[in-house]
Amino acid sequence: METIYRKSLLYKSGLGLYCINHVQGCSHGCRYPCYAYMMAKSYGKTIGYADWCQPRLVANAEALLAKELAHKKVKPSTIHLCLSTDPFMTGYDEIIDMSLRLIALINSFDIACSVLTKGRFPSALADMSRFSTENRYTISLISLDEDFRIKWEPGATPYAERIAALKYLHEHGLKTQVHMEPYPTPNLIRQDLSLILDEIGFVDHIFFGGWNYNNLVKEFGQYRSFYSEQQNKIRQFCEDRNIQYAF
Ligand code: SF4
Structure with a gap:
């Protein structure tokens, strides 16, 4: 695959998180x-969507990160x-392979990863x-419907495989989470949130957020009450099972 070189890798985002992005673009x-x-x-x-979907790996990511972590006086x-x-x-x-090497490198500095x-x-x-057993592993999941995934996340892994891989890590005692955002309104897909929750009842944490990227959700007139109902379902589901949650 095509590669690029960068001058720095580790940065603090506007959200206050330390992050690395060792690839330019995303085939998902x-x-x-x-x-x-x-x-x-x-x-x-x-230059556009087709170009974005051709990822370019940062070839010097490992060496760069090792140097940056070694020189950081206060480690995140x-x-x-x-x-x-x-x-x-x-x-x-x-x-x-590169992601695994970078996570291992970060962990070798006694720093946890959220992935x-x-x-x-x-x-x-x-x-x-x-x-590290302190790492947190999160999948993004907003449906179980593969036709929906192919339309909105065409290059990503099928939902069932995402969940199975996360469950494997949970079964090995690791911290697992689901990021349920951007959750679609019924004008985008009619689906039962409870069926999705039933598949992910093993996780430690669920984050839920609406579809805030454009006006599509507003075409569904009752979108505010819809989101409020879904939040109530998540609250009840998580409290019954002692799962942490956030909206
Ligand atoms: S939102 Fe989709 S395309 Fe964008 S970085 Fe995440 S997985 Fe890749």
């Missing part, structure tokens, strides 16, 4: 649209992967001799 090609894609386009880092407690790409991009073994993907978490992450 989400069409909500993807905020990272819109930013890259407005800053001239990509957690580093997030990733805000503007996907560390476990579906079908890209080089990216997946977010619409891909499949590798089972290798359950190797506790290599990876």
